[in-house]
Amino acid sequence: MxxxxxxxxxxxxxxxxxxxxxxxxRLVTHCRWLLSQNCGLAVFxxxxxxxxxxxxxxxxxxxxxxxxxLDTARMMPGTGCCAFPDTVRLTAHAVARGCGGVLxxxxxxxxxxxxxxxxxxxxxxxxxxxxxxxxxxxYHFPQMSQTPLSLDLIERLITAYPxxxxxxxxxxxxxSNTQAMLERFPGWGVFAGSESRLVDTMRLGGRGCISxxxxxxxxxxxxxxxxxxGADAATQQAACxxxxxxxxRFPMIAGLxxxxxxxxxxxxxxxxxxxxxxxxxxxxAVLASELDGCGFTMPGLGADG
Amino acid sequence: MxxxxxxxxxxxxxxxxxxxxxxxxRLVTHCRWLLSQNCGLAVFxxxxxxxxxxxxxxxxxxxxxxxxxLDTARMMPGTGCCAFPDTVRLTAHAVARGCGGVLxxxxxxxxxxxxxxxxxxxxxxxxxxxxxxxxxxxYHFPQMSQTPLSLDLIERLITAYPxxxxxxxxxxxxxSNTQAMLERFPGWGVFAGSESRLVDTMRLGGRGCISxxxxxxxxxxxxxxxxxxGADAATQQAACxxxxxxxxRFPMIAGLxxxxxxxxxxxxxxxxxxxxxxxxxxxxAVLASELDGCGFTMPGLGADG
Numbered sequence: 149m150x151x152x153x154x155x156x157x158x159x160x161x162x163x164x165x166x167x168x169x170x171x172x173x174r175l176v177t178h179c180r181w182l183l184s185q186n187c188g189l190a191v192f193x194x195x196x197x198x199x200x201x202x203x204x205x206x207x208x209x210x211x212x213x214x215x216x217x218l219d220t221a222r223m224m225p226g227t228g229c230c231a232f233p234d235t236v237r238l239t240a241h242a243v244a245r246g247c248g249g250v251l252x253x254x255x256x257x258x259x260x261x262x263x264x265x266x267x268x269x270x271x272x273x274x275x276x277x278x279x280x281x282x283x284x285x286x287y288h289f290p291q292m293s294q295t296p297l298s299l300d301l302i303e304r305l306i307t308a309y310p311x312x313x314x315x316x317x318x319x320x321x322x323x324s325n326t327q328a329m330l331e332r333f334p335g336w337g338v339f340a341g342s343e344s345r346l347v348d349t350m351r352l353g354g355r356g357c358i359s360x361x362x363x364x365x366x367x368x369x370x371x372x373x374x375x376x377x378g379a380d381a382a383t384q385q386a387a388c389x390x391x392x393x394x395x396x397r398f399p400m401i402a403g404l405x406x407x408x409x410x411x412x413x414x415x416x417x418x419x420x421x422x423x424x425x426x427x428x429x430x431x432x433a434v435l436a437s438e439l440d441g442c443g444f445t446m447p448g449l450g451a452d453g
Numbered sequence: 454m455x456x457x458x459x460x461x462x463x464x465x466x467x468x469x470x471x472x473x474x475x476x477x478x479r480l481v482t483h484c485r486w487l488l489s490q491n492c493g494l495a496v497f498x499x500x501x502x503x504x505x506x507x508x509x510x511x512x513x514x515x516x517x518x519x520x521x522x523l524d525t526a527r528m529m530p531g532t533g534c535c536a537f538p539d540t541v542r543l544t545a546h547a548v549a550r551g552c553g554g555v556l557x558x559x560x561x562x563x564x565x566x567x568x569x570x571x572x573x574x575x576x577x578x579x580x581x582x583x584x585x586x587x588x589x590x591x592y593h594f595p596q597m598s599q600t601p602l603s604l605d606l607i608e609r610l611i612t613a614y615p616x617x618x619x620x621x622x623x624x625x626x627x628x629s630n631t632q633a634m635l636e637r638f639p640g641w642g643v644f645a646g647s648e649s650r651l652v653d654t655m656r657l658g659g660r661g662c663i664s665x666x667x668x669x670x671x672x673x674x675x676x677x678x679x680x681x682x683g684a685d686a687a688t689q690q691a692a693c694x695x696x697x698x699x700x701x702r703f704p705m706i707a708g709l710x711x712x713x714x715x716x717x718x719x720x721x722x723x724x725x726x727x728x729x730x731x732x733x734x735x736x737x738a739v740l741a742s743e744l745d746g747c748g749f750t751m752p753g754l755g756a757d758g
Binding site for chain 2: 268
């Protein structure tokens with residue numbers, strides 16, 4: 149039994165080739181760099197454009213990561229799709245390949261669904277995967293999924309599947325909600341959806357964070373998570389927040405990709421799949437200038453180890 | 454060259470077996486009945502729980518319908534998924550099997566996407582399918598997809614792919630939007646998303662409607678569409694609206710399934726896939742009583758011809 153997932157994970161951005169097919173080699177390189185910065189791999193998250201990838205494409209990418217020898221205990225692939233057979237297939241594959249956990253969106257097309265319907269959605273997947281190794285991290289991101297996970301639903305899932313329903317990523321951006329989860333489910337695996345309240349999250353017993361910004365600023369965020377109780381934590385938190393505030397003024401995924409493309413001297417990284425679009429040249433220039441103004445760097449990026 | 458799709462189509466409800474797998478035999482029977490009532494087959498729409506089905510399941514169901522000899526010219530399967538490779542695969546299959554058109558949701562996970570991103574989404578699919586027989590009906594359902602299709606985007610798509618971008622289903626429920634489409638794109642294939650303004654839609658040159666209620670009340674709606682200019686149209690419109698208002702007081706898909714289950718004496722029809730749930734016994738009883746109170750019947754339902 150491996151230790152539960154903890155610390156800091158990146159919802160890893162997904163590189164695409166000129167024909168828009170996923171670029172497994174570049175993804176492996178970026179994931180290896182993230183691990184070298186003490187950052188785990190929440191591949192196939194929102195910031196991975198996961199919902200613009202087919203299940204077959206996600207399985208092929210996950211296989212490439214595992215086959216390249218990266219640490220599966222630090223992997224938490226996103227597996228929640230609209231149709232439960234897709235979620236079952238992807239989740240079972242992640243478990244079979246040894247991933248430390250999976251991050252599971254609820255089905256997100258139908259709106260205003262009931263807690264009963266959401267309970268059945270998760271239960272159907274857990275029962276069909278039927279594997280004691282499965283660790284499900286729920287994914288609460290109401291702004292994007294339009295399908296919030298209530299505290300009562302979470303409690304019902306934890307009670308029905310103790311151990312298996314192992315935690316949650318709270319991307320609501322609502323600190324009172326994160327706080328309520330931490331207080332109601334002590335010792336459970338709560339990850340903040342951003343580093344902006346990471347110290348507060350850790351102080352209340354949280355497990356860490358899974359944050360878009362970890363794609364570009366992993367070492368600083370991982371250090372903050374490790375040293376949250378130290379004398380320097382407030383200063384570190386403020387420095388992390390400065391970087392996040394800069395990138396947050398641009399479309400997030402395009403901004404992350406533009407930054408990785410620029411600092412790894414690899415323009416292919418700036419490509420996105422529709423419906424998302426790349427930054428304009430002007431946006432890219434402003435973003436670069438603001439990050440440079442902070443002395444921001446990404447040491448070792450793009451060098452395949 | 455077959456005539457373009459027109460008239461009245463049902464977003465056909467999808468039956469499930471006890472293990473929640475799709476029930477192709479029951480679907481064929483229901484589709485055959487709908488065609489006998491002068492109603493076309495918009496399978497894999499919102500009311501079909503299409504986004505709770507995998508691409509493989511949809512392909513298998515479409516094959517079952519086509520292989521059973523049903524008229525493919527009257528089929529408009531929904532093919533729009535979040536990931537364009539899925540949309541391409543399903544759309545290409547529908548074209549290869551001879552479907553009269555496809556109904557295409559935009560990718561619906563990422564929110565607040567740009568018209569440029571949506572244009573690229575549709576263009577990517579149309580270019581990759583690359584088949585002159587393809588007829589795309591756009592699917593505007595902002596309440597559910599949270600991804601509206603603007604008039605400017607529609608114009609750009611019609612201009613780039615004349616003939617191929619053949620029409621739209623407007624499920625906004627906003628008559629001023631339907632009216633604006635009809636006026637800005639005269640002669641184009643505009644379908645109302647419900648029968649509640651069918652006479653008005655036809656008067657302004659619309660093509661018909663694609664409506665949930667057609668699953669249970671197809672003959673009356675088809676007759677209204679054919680006789681919209683007749684002396685009896687207002688009375689017919691009012692009678693159709695009465696049925697729609699009854700069913701509209703319940704969760705739509707569960708209500709349609711409960712009604713088909715009851716009137717075909719086939720309780721298996723009442724099953725839904727999560728995240729949707731069936732009506733409660735009390736809801737079912739009220740719905741039945743209200744429909745019976747109108748003298749509502751479904752002649753010939755459930756009899757496989």
